[in-house]
Every structure is written in structure tokens, then in C-alpha cells.
Amino acid sequence: MNAATTKTWKLKALIAASAGACLLAVASPAAAQAAWPDKPVVMVVPYSAGGPTDVVARMLAVPMGKSLGQTVVVENTVGAGGTIAPTRVAKAAPNGYTILIHHMGMATAPALYKKLNYDPLKDFEYIGQVMDVPMTLLSRKDFPANNFKELLAYVKANKDKVSLANAGVGAVSQLCGMLFAHQIGVQLTTVPYKGAGPALNDLMGGQVDLLCDQTTQTAPVIKDGQRVKVFGVTTPKRLSSMPDIPTLDEQGLKGFDVKVWHGVYAPKGTPPAVIEKLNVALRVALQDENVKKRFAELSTEAVPMEKVTPEALRTHLAAEIEKWGKVIKAAGVQAD
Structure with missing residues (x-):
């Protein structure tokens, strides 16, 4: 093998090695993604x-x-x-x-x-x-109103005394309560908690009057029928799982829809x-x-x-x- 041939062979080998390195570099991220996840x-x-x-x-x-x-x-x-x-x-x-x-x-x-x-x-x-x-509007078990019509009358007559619990600023229970109060035209005393659990516990304990919260939180206590009153659901249609509970929309709060x-x-x-x-x-x-x-x-x-x-x-x-x-x-x- 003469000097020129040797030089050409080495150049080809160098190009091949470089190409292989480039392919590995390109393939590495794809391989890493293909292996994802490799930890929790x-x-x-x-x-x-x-x-x-x-x-x-x-x-x-x-x-x-x-x-x-x-x-x-x-x-x-x-x-x-x-x-x-x-x-x-x-x-x-x-x-x-x-x-x-x-x-x-x-x-x-x-x-x-x-x-x-x-x-x-x-x-x-x-x-x-x-x-x-969906969400539900609840009260403590001994709240004076027994249906939505009575609830509206009582809240409007006693707005300075009625407390509305929520799970804290930004929580959906705050937003639902805000929309409810806005739609019936009253300002209620809001009581923020650090979470939906404590708010619901105090409602069941009688420390607050009203709460609007998610069925993922409220359905079990509604179904046991012993610790809260329920005045309506916040969706346009009744829930198939609780068909006896009317919507707030059908009870007069037209267009009330919070999911x-x-x-x-x-x-x-x-x-x-x-x-x-x-x-x-x-x-x-x-x-x-x-x-x-x-x-x-x-x-x-x-x-x-x-x-x-x-x-x-x-x-x-x-x-x-x-x-x-x-x-x-x-x-x-x-x-x-």
C-alpha cells in the first residue's frame, strides 16, 4: 500500500467514525425518550x-x-x-x-x-x-330553611347573619359561593378555610351555615342524609346518581352552571x-x-x-x- 492509498484509507476511516459519532449523538435523545420513564x-x-x-x-x-x-x-x-x-x-x-x-x-x-x-x-x-x-349547595342540618324557596327568603332577610364557608381564596367553593351571592343580589359573610375538608367538617358541626362544594367531597354526606341539608345541584341537568335533588337553575337561578x-x-x-x-x-x-x-x-x-x-x-x-x-x-x- 503506497503513501497516497494509505492517506485515502485513513481519511475514509475518519469520515466513517465521525458519521458514526453524529448518528449516536442524534440517536441518544430519542433513545432516552424511548426509555422514559425510568423512575417515579x-x-x-x-x-x-x-x-x-x-x-x-x-x-x-x-x-x-x-x-x-x-x-x-x-x-x-x-x-x-x-x-x-x-x-x-x-x-x-x-x-x-x-x-x-x-x-x-x-x-x-x-x-x-x-x-x-x-x-x-x-x-x-x-x-x-x-x-x-358537579357542585351542590348545602347547609348545616339545623338551618331554618327546608327548601330552596325558604333558603332564599331566609338569606335575604338575614344576610348579615348568614355565613358562607369556602375552602380558601381561589377554591372552587369560593367561586361557587361568590356566583350564588351575586345572582341572588346579596353580600354574605364568607368564612375561608384551609381546604374543603375542614369547611365541610365545620358545616356538619354547625359552626357555619352554607357551603357550595364538589360532589367528590359532598356526595357521601348527602347520601347518608343525617348531617347536612341539600338545596340543589349547580349543573343545568339533574344528576343521575341523585335524581331527587333539583338544579338551582330549575328553582329560579336561571343559567346557574358551575362544574x-x-x-x-x-x-x-x-x-x-x-x-x-x-x-x-x-x-x-x-x-x-x-x-x-x-x-x-x-x-x-x-x-x-x-x-x-x-x-x-x-x-x-x-x-x-x-x-x-x-x-x-x-x-x-x-x-x-
């Missing part, structure tokens, strides 16, 4: 353990984990009206190992708070919607392949027979599968931000 996924909940959103998260975690082949760990990151958890997830590494489940508070926070450390429409990737949860929707999110920049795997896991969980059974027991159900998409969640979130922004502005409610 943390699902962050903005509210306390035992509350409605926490209940939903824990129902989904097991079947999602089975689908992903890794444990889905539920962590409660509470505080600041449910805004600390989204901040945490927005700032997390965009690798799919930290995700967020949140209710309609994602849509109301921009109007409720003067300053947020995240933008719901810019700082997240969207995995899919989960469910629409608590939930969605699952990831940090902005999470790879599309990872979002797709999380979306598939969410779909699998929502079709799990045990999850369906638990949803039915709590008088709710999963959204149609066409809503369990990133696109549907983003579109719905944008519409809800606009809707609730108007309601909150009209009520003159804003937190620091």
Missing part, C-alpha cells in the same frame, strides 16, 4: 390531602402508574390559594417527571391574583382534561414523546373500571375521550380564563 413520576396537587382534587389524583395515580411502568407519586403542595403548586411545576425540569393536576383554579388565578409567578397559557404543556365535577373541571399539565418544553406517553396513561386511567366505579360513587364521570387531549385542554383553559375573569372582576374580588 410526581403528580403535584395544589390542595390538602383528602380534598376533592387530591381524591381525584389518587384515583388516577395507580392506573397511570401501571400504564407507565413506574409509580406515580401524589404530592400535596399547598398554599397561596393553590398557586404554589403550579409555580413549582412551571419551574420544574421539563422531563415529564413532575406533572400537575389542577381544577378550574388554573383559569381563575389570573383574575384573582395581582401577581402570579406563572402564566397558565405560556408556562405549561397540556396533557388532557380529566372530569367535570369543576380538572386538567393535567407538565412544564413547558417537556418533549412531545413524553407528553404523548402521559396522555396515553391518562386515557388508560380514565377508562379503568375501578376509576369509573369510584367516579360514579362520587356523582361524577370522566369527560369524553375527545376532550382528553392537549389541544382540548388548552382551548378549554383559554375560554375559562375569559369567562371567570369577567365574573371575578364584576364581583370586585382580588387577592394579593
Whole structure:
């Protein structure tokens, strides 16, 4: 082999080696994504353990984990009206190992708070919607009114004495109560709690008068019939699981429609392949027979599968931000 041939051979070998290195560099991210997940996924909940959103998260975690082949760990990151958890997830590494489940508070926070450390429409990737949860208007068991007509008469005559509990600033119970008071034209004394559980406990104990909260929280105590009175559901149609309870709309509050929707999110920049795997896991969980059974027991159900998409969640979130922004502005409610 002469010098020229040797030189040519070495050049070809160098080019081949370089090409191989480039292929490995290109393939490495794809291989890493293909192996995802290789450790547990943390699902962050903005509210306390035992509350409605926490209940939903824990129902989904097991079947999602089975689908992903890794444990889905539920962590409660509470505080600041449910805004600390989204901040945490927005700032997390965009690798799919930290995700967020949140209710309609994602849509109301921009109007409720003067300053947020995240933008719901810019700082997240969207995995899919989960469910629409009806709400119920309840009172303590010994409240003087026995039906909705009597409730309205009593509240209007005693508005300075009637207390309306909620689970804290930004909680859906606050929003439902706000809309109720606005629609009947009265100002009620609101009593904020640190979570839906404590609010419901004090209602059952007779410390507060009224509460509007999700069926995931209230259905069991409504069905036992011993500890609260129920005056109506907040959806346009009666619930198949509690058909004897009339809607607020049919009792005179025309157009009253409050459903608590939930969605699952990831940090902005999470790879599309990872979002797709999380979306598939969410779909699998929502079709799990045990999850369906638990949803039915709590008088709710999963959204149609066409809503369990990133696109549907983003579109719905944008519409809800606009809707609730108007309601909150009209009520003159804003937190620091």
C-alpha cells in the first residue's frame, strides 16, 4: 500500500467514525425518550390531602402508574390559594417527571391574583382534561330553611347573619359561593378555610351555615342524609346518581352552571414523546373500571375521550380564563 492509498484509507476511516459519532449523538435523545420513564413520576396537587382534587389524583395515580411502568407519586403542595403548586411545576425540569393536576383554579388565578409567578397559557404543556365535577349547595342540618324557596327568603332577610364557608381564596367553593351571592343580589359573610375538608367538617358541626362544594367531597354526606341539608345541584341537568335533588337553575337561578373541571399539565418544553406517553396513561386511567366505579360513587364521570387531549385542554383553559375573569372582576374580588 503506497503513501497516497494509505492517506485515502485513513481519511475514509475518519469520515466513517465521525458519521458514526453524529448518528449516536442524534440517536441518544430519542433513545432516552424511548426509555422514559425510568423512575417515579410526581403528580403535584395544589390542595390538602383528602380534598376533592387530591381524591381525584389518587384515583388516577395507580392506573397511570401501571400504564407507565413506574409509580406515580401524589404530592400535596399547598398554599397561596393553590398557586404554589403550579409555580413549582412551571419551574420544574421539563422531563415529564413532575406533572400537575389542577381544577378550574388554573383559569381563575389570573383574575384573582395581582401577581402570579406563572402564566397558565405560556408556562405549561397540556396533557388532557380529566372530569367535570358537579357542585351542590348545602347547609348545616339545623338551618331554618327546608327548601330552596325558604333558603332564599331566609338569606335575604338575614344576610348579615348568614355565613358562607369556602375552602380558601381561589377554591372552587369560593367561586361557587361568590356566583350564588351575586345572582341572588346579596353580600354574605364568607368564612375561608384551609381546604374543603375542614369547611365541610365545620358545616356538619354547625359552626357555619352554607357551603357550595364538589360532589367528590359532598356526595357521601348527602347520601347518608343525617348531617347536612341539600338545596340543589349547580349543573343545568339533574344528576343521575341523585335524581331527587333539583338544579338551582330549575328553582329560579336561571343559567346557574358551575362544574369543576380538572386538567393535567407538565412544564413547558417537556418533549412531545413524553407528553404523548402521559396522555396515553391518562386515557388508560380514565377508562379503568375501578376509576369509573369510584367516579360514579362520587356523582361524577370522566369527560369524553375527545376532550382528553392537549389541544382540548388548552382551548378549554383559554375560554375559562375569559369567562371567570369577567365574573371575578364584576364581583370586585382580588387577592394579593
